[in-house]
Every structure is written in C-alpha cells, then in structure tokens.
Amino acid sequence: xxxxxxxxxxxxxxxxxxxxxxxxxxxxxxxxxxxxxxxxxxxxxxxxxxxxxxxxxxxxxxxxxxxxxxxxxxxxxxxxxxxxxxxxxxx
Numbered sequence: 001x002x003x004x005x006x007x008x009x010x011x012x013x014x015x016x017x018x019x020x021x022x023x024x025x026x027x028x029x030x031x032x033x034x035x036x037x038x039x040x041x042x043x044x045x046x047x048x049x050x051x052x053x054x055x056x057x058x059x060x061x062x063x064x065x066x067x068x069x070x071x072x073x074x075x076x077x078x079x080x081x082x083x084x085x086x087x088x089x090x091x
Contacts, residue, residue, distance in 0.1 A: 002035075005077070007081065014082065039068070043066075055068060063085065064083065065085065
C-alpha cells in the first residue's frame with residue numbers, strides 16, 4: 001500500500017467538496033490510488049508548464065480530476081490538486 005500526502009491546495013479543495021456528493025468520488029479515487037500496485041497506470045501523465053508541474057491526472061468522474069505525483073523510492077503519492085478541469089489552470 002502507498003502512503004498518501006495531500007498538498008495545502010488539495011486539502012482546501014477536499015474541504016470544499018466535503019459538503020457535496022462529489023466527496024464520495026474523491027474518497028474512492030484516493031483509496032484506489034492508495035491500494036494500486038502501480039498508481040501511475042490509473043492516471044495520464046501530464047506536463048503542466050503553466051504550473052511548472054509534471055504529474056498524473058486521474059479522471060475521478062467525467063468532469064472531476066485529481067492531480068498527483070508518485071515517489072516510488074519513498075512509496076508515496078502526493079496529491080497536488082483536485083477539482084474540475086480548472087485544476088489545469090490554477091497558479
């Protein structure tokens with residue numbers, strides 16, 4: 001099992017979505033990442049130059065995304081951000 005770390009931005013978004021039905025989708029997605037043998041296979045590799053970020057985008061639903069990175073050496077998944085397609089444009 002992988003360890004999950006959540007950035008400040010992602011914590012803020014999780015708090016926002018906690019009051020909506022979408023929170024179940026994010027909880028399920030994080031749980032899937034945590035238990036995946038290779039979490040990189042669940043997402044699509046993205047280079048987000050405007051955010052200076054190389055990460056994976058996991059499609060939680062048709063409109064919701066979760067951006068994360070994998071540190072294999074430390075068996076760690078860092079969740080950078082989550083939300084709708086606007087997660088690709090945040091600064």
